[in-house]
Amino acid sequence: MSKTRLIKAGPRAAQAAAECLARGGLVAFPTETVYGLGADATNGQAVARLYEAKGRPAFNPLIAHVADVESARKLAVFNADAERLAAAFWPGPLTLVLRRKPGCPVSDLATAGLDTVAIRVPDHALARDILHAFGRPVVAPSANVSGHVSATTAVHVLEDLDEKIDLIVDGGPAPVGIESTIVACLDQPVILRPGGLSRGDIAATLGHQLAQPLESRDETPLAPGMLESHYAPRTRLRLNATQVGQGEALLAFGAPLSGAAATLNLSERGDLGEAAANLFGHLRRLDAMRAPTICVMRIPSAGLGEAINDRLRRAAAPKDIPPSSS
Numbered sequence: 013m014s015k016t017r018l019i020k021a022g023p024r025a026a027q028a029a030a031e032c033l034a035r036g037g038l039v040a041f042p043t044e045t046v047y048g049l050g051a052d053a054t055n056g057q058a059v060a061r062l063y064e065a066k067g068r069p070a071f072n073p074l075i076a077h078v079a080d081v082e083s084a085r086k087l088a089v090f091n092a093d094a095e096r097l098a099a100a101f102w103p104g105p106l107t108l109v110l111r112r113k114p115g116c117p118v119s120d121l122a123t124a125g126l127d128t129v130a131i132r133v134p135d136h137a138l139a140r141d142i143l144h145a146f147g148r149p150v151v152a153p154s155a156n157v158s159g160h161v162s163a164t165t166a167v168h169v170l171e172d173l174d175e176k177i178d179l180i181v182d183g184g185p186a187p188v189g190i191e192s193t194i195v196a197c198l199d200q201p202v203i204l205r206p207g208g209l210s211r212g213d214i215a216a217t218l219g220h221q222l223a224q225p226l227e228s229r230d231e232t233p234l235a236p237g238m239l240e241s242h243y244a245p246r247t248r249l250r251l252n253a254t255q256v257g258q259g260e261a262l263l264a265f266g267a268p269l270s271g272a273a274a275t276l277n278l279s280e281r282g283d284l285g286e287a288a289a290n291l292f293g294h295l296r297r298l299d300a301m302r303a304p305t306i307c308v309m310r311i312p313s314a315g316l317g318e319a320i321n322d323r324l325r326r327a328a329a330p331k332d333i334p335p336s337s338s
């Protein structure tokens with residue numbers, strides 16, 4: 013693989029990205045949630061290169077990104093709940109897992125041979141320009157090495173994937189900062205991954221509560237990417253800290269604990285949206301300091317707090333199980 017090209021968002025960026033995708037290339041671009049690593053969803057070879065570049069296990073399927081709900085309907089069967097959620101939240105930080113339609117052009121490799129497909133319409137001007145210019149579905153996992161902390165800036169992408177991918181389009185930091193909420197709408201709607209859209213907003217649109225995430229029930233997860241160790245920094249994480257130990261770095265929320273060797277605050281004013289936007293960047297920066305431990309203050313679990321706590325729990329999980337998912 014030759015050098016990775018880095019370009020700034022601008023009038024020609026979407027066209028350059030679309031041309032690269034059409035040649036089977038790998039293009040990282042911002043979405044409102046995190047940076048995605050895009051490949052032509054209909055090109056099995058390009059998808060194979062994508063798995064290889066991320067070091068992602070091939071059993072872990074990818075999300076197909078499209079420009080609008082009409083394009084999404086060509087790929088999958090929408091039931092009434094799916095229609096309702098798409099109308100309310102697309103474009104936006106919502107991924108729907110739906111039954112594949114016969115003739116769905118997304119490569120079997122991208123869906124890991126499942127009869128379902130995950131679809132998202134991102135709400136980011138540059139991502140949408142790229143999808144419009146390309147005109148076909150683009151599979152895009154988070155643009156990080158598999159199992160590592162997700163990328164929310166072009167620099168994070170470069171740190172993980174330099175010389176492994178063709179192009180990075182720098183559109184500034186991803187505003188939401190945490191991945192999309194994944195909802196399977198096959199039978200009863202179920203949240204497979206909490207994310208940038210809160211459970212409460214989804215329930216309000218559906219008119220009823222959702223079943224608990226599968227991992228908290230005694231079943232095999234439907235989202236093969238939801239293995240425990242994930243979003244993992246090298247440094248050990250200690251959650252719900254109420255005091256700071258000798259030499260520890262601190263990931264704070266609200267008024268910080270004292271005594272840390274280094275402190276980064278997710279949100280001094282205790283705002284969960286701000287905390288989500290800062291989460292992965294702060295984890296990367298604290299990890300680079302090589303403290304013995306990063307201790308993390310308690311984060312409320314309401315709203316976006318569910319997704320933040322989910323990512324922190326995975327980041328803190330022991331890493332002696334095989335490197336996972338996305």
Ligand code: TXA
Binds near residue numbers: 129205
């Ligand atoms: O916000 C996001 O969703 C970002 C941006 C780039 O769009 N993408 C993202 O992709 O987070 P990734 O690959 O890091 O996570 C996708 C998750 C994985 O856990 C995968 O297992 C799950 O979606 N997934 C994909 N297809 C699925 C399917 N058919 N059934 C169940 N889970 C699926």
Ligand code: MG
Binds near residue numbers: 154162337338
């Ligand atoms: Mg990921």
